[in-house]
Amino acid sequence: MQYLARALFALLAVFYFHNTDQFYFALPQATPCLLFFAYAGLQLALLIWRPSNGDVFSSALDLLTLGIVMLLDAGSPPPTMALLFVAVLSNGLLHGLKRFLIMLAGAEIVLAFVLPIRLSYASTPDSSASLFLMAALSICMLYFGLMIWRNQVLARAALEATWRDPDTDFISREALVSTAGWLVPLHDRISSPLTLVLIQHDELPQLSDQVAQRIRRSDVAARYDATQLALLLPCTATAAAEQLLNDLRDRHPGMRAALMTLADGDIALEQALAHLEQTMARTTEDDSHWLAHAAPIH
Structure with a gap:
């Protein structure tokens, strides 16, 4: 031409x-x-x-x-x-x-x-x-x-x-789904736990500062929607993820969370996050119901 x-x-x-x-x-x-x-x-x-x-x-x-x-x-x-x-x-x-x-x-x-x-x-x-x-x-x-x-x-x-959320300085939901899906089959292949977490809070920018200080360089944090963050925690068992969430809850009352440790490498990341989002509906701001464990996906 x-x-x-x-x-x-x-x-x-x-x-x-x-x-x-x-x-x-x-x-x-x-x-x-x-x-x-x-x-x-x-x-x-x-x-x-x-x-x-x-x-x-x-x-x-x-x-x-x-x-x-x-x-x-x-x-x-x-x-x-x-x-x-x-x-x-x-x-x-x-x-x-x-x-x-x-x-x-x-x-x-x-x-x-x-x-x-x-x-x-x-x-x-x-x-x-x-x-x-x-x-x-x-x-x-x-x-x-x-x-x-x-x-x-x-x-x-x-x-x-x-690709990057300006309010939290984490990657966006689109970037998470597009680029992080390979972590699921990888951790299934190496028999290492991969824990997915959804965190919900009304003051997300303040919570994101604490999350950025607490997560490791190998962890993945993303803005999921207006009030939610998504975390991918490689080589992290459920108990360790719970400890992280408890520490964040102590600093940010009213925070709610849902988590799931993946056991199936054939599950799509977007499917797992949608399942966590449904599990989040069971949580409340009460101290006894702020954290929910998602059932395994079949």
């Missing part, structure tokens, strides 16, 4: 030169066609050969060819200057902000060589028009670069919000 776009814009430039009366410098009329075939042939060779840095060579060839095209363009300011910034835009859309900035710098370097050559042969009014067009297009490119950077920041923020 990128090669076809390059060929299309190159043909557009050929048609433009075909309908102009003269070039900026005296050259044979066949020059644009020869330039087109040379450019398209080199780009096709890079497309077929596919060297390790082929896209970089293609972009550099774009800048070099457009610099030559601007020297041929008799328009003042040269309309083909727009193609230079089209190349910058396309690289930014395809390869991101870093390539966009590199191409923008390369375009400015090409203009720094081409415009002085053109302006040395031009009258003052023509010089002003060319410089104004270059400045306007450069500012537009900088604005477009800021928009690319903004979109990248927003995309990273959206991804972070999806």
Whole structure:
């Protein structure tokens, strides 16, 4: 697709030169066609050969060819200057902000060589028009670069919000279900207990601070819903999990919890968490009913 776009814009430039009366410098009329075939042939060779840095060579060839095209363009300011910034835009859309900035710098370097050559042969009014067009297009490119950077920041923020809960600084429920399911068959294979815990409390951010201080680096904590945390405690028996929950309950009265030590490696993590959520309905804030043990899943 990128090669076809390059060929299309190159043909557009050929048609433009075909309908102009003269070039900026005296050259044979066949020059644009020869330039087109040379450019398209080199780009096709890079497309077929596919060297390790082929896209970089293609972009550099774009800048070099457009610099030559601007020297041929008799328009003042040269309309083909727009193609230079089209190349910058396309690289930014395809390869991101870093390539966009590199191409923008390369375009400015090409203009720094081409415009002085053109302006040395031009009258003052023509010089002003060319410089104004270059400045306007450069500012537009900088604005477009800021928009690319903004979109990248927003995309990273959206991804972070999806995978990490901002209130508790634990991973989200989606991240837990998507990435931690492998712990269930692993602990079944090594015959090690894996205990799942759901904790419910109205002041979840404060509780999460205590949980973060008490759990081990091998444990997994996640925001499960508006008032619940989910814990995966590898190599942890039921009694050890109960001790952890009792300590948390002493610091946070009103906390409720449900736990289950998995004994079947074929159970899906999402199924086990849903089973714990149903078990949580049996708990109350009373000291004698705040903790519930989930029945084994059959």
